[in-house]
Amino acid sequence: MKYVPDATGDRHFADDLTVDRDDVDGLLSELDEYAVEQALQISENSDDDVEITVLTVGPEDAKDALRKALSMGADKAVHVEDDDIHGTDALGTSLVLAKAIEKAGYDLVISGMASTDGTMGVVPALLAERLGVPQVTLLSEVSVEDGTVKGRRDGDAASEQLEASLPAVVSVTDQSGEARYPSFKGIMAAKKKPVQSWDLSDLDIEAEDVGLEGAYTTVDSAAERPARTAGTIVKDEGEGGKQLAEFLAGQKFI
Structure with missing residues (x-):
């Protein structure tokens, strides 16, 4: 579960070109709420005793994201916090998550399809590779039965029915079911x-393998988004249609 800056807040970069998380409120990533919901539904539909552990990597305030998931119905939580994690990219994040998941123990890992701040959508696949287990990603429907996770992935032209033996990693989309309050x-x-x-240190990870020093990607520069300019107003005095067509043609829309 990722603790992310509120998308409605005034987000900007810090001096080291990482996201400034101190000057904006944070919350549980909305896309990860769908993952919590699917975990709860799997538990409710299972005849076995299911324990749901939610995991986050982030600063002290990231506990708020864990508490949100626990209040939805998860059983316990793990918070990985270390100053040396600051600036970690997706590859480093997958390393920390994999080590934490192995330490906690698991049968099935469920994540959102992407985070609402980075929106890369690659961590589930990286995580599955590090854990050495199957990945079944971008599911809009998921279930577990007899040691197998099954799900439906919806594409533009067709839907696929997928399955994998446990242990496995899955990610779910925002079409998988509304998260409960x-x-x-x-x-x-x-x-x-x-x-x-x-x-x-609890995960046997060296500081140089994560953070800005260990990142495989780097941000060279960042600039504020330009202020929105006033649009073109076409007054219809008999030639409105022509002016509109000329404007659209000038923008190569037609």
């Missing part, structure tokens, strides 16, 4: 649920 009872219960805190 935490109830008052769930919010109160979340305060008593366990949240473990780990750092890089």
Whole structure:
């Protein structure tokens, strides 16, 4: 579960060209809420005892994202926090997640299709590769039965029915089912649920393998988005259609 800057806030880059997370409110990534919902539904539909652990990598405030997931119904949480993680790219993030997931133990990893800040959508695949397990990504429907995870992936022209043996990694889209709102009872219960805190030493990860120093990608420059300019107003005094056509042709729309 990723703790991300609020998309409605005034987001900008810090001096080191990483996202400035101190001057904007954060929250649980909306796309990851769908993953929590699917985990809860799998648990509710299972005859076995299912334990849902939510995991995040981020600063102290990232616990807010975990508490949101716990209030929805997850059982326990793991928070990986370490100053040396600052500036980690997708490859480094997948390393930290993989080590934490292996330490926690798992049968099925469920994530959102992408984060709402980076929107790269590659971490589930990277994670599956590091764990050495099958990946079934971008599912709009998911279920688990007899040691197999099954799901439907919807494309522009067709839908695919996919399955993989457990353990596995899956990601779900925003079409997989509306995430539930935490109830008052769930919010109160979340305060008593366990949240473990780990750092890089707990995961046997060296600082130089993550953070800005260990990143495989780098941001060379960033600039503020230009202010929106006023649009072209066409007054229809008998020639409006012609002027509109000329404008569209000038923009190569027609």
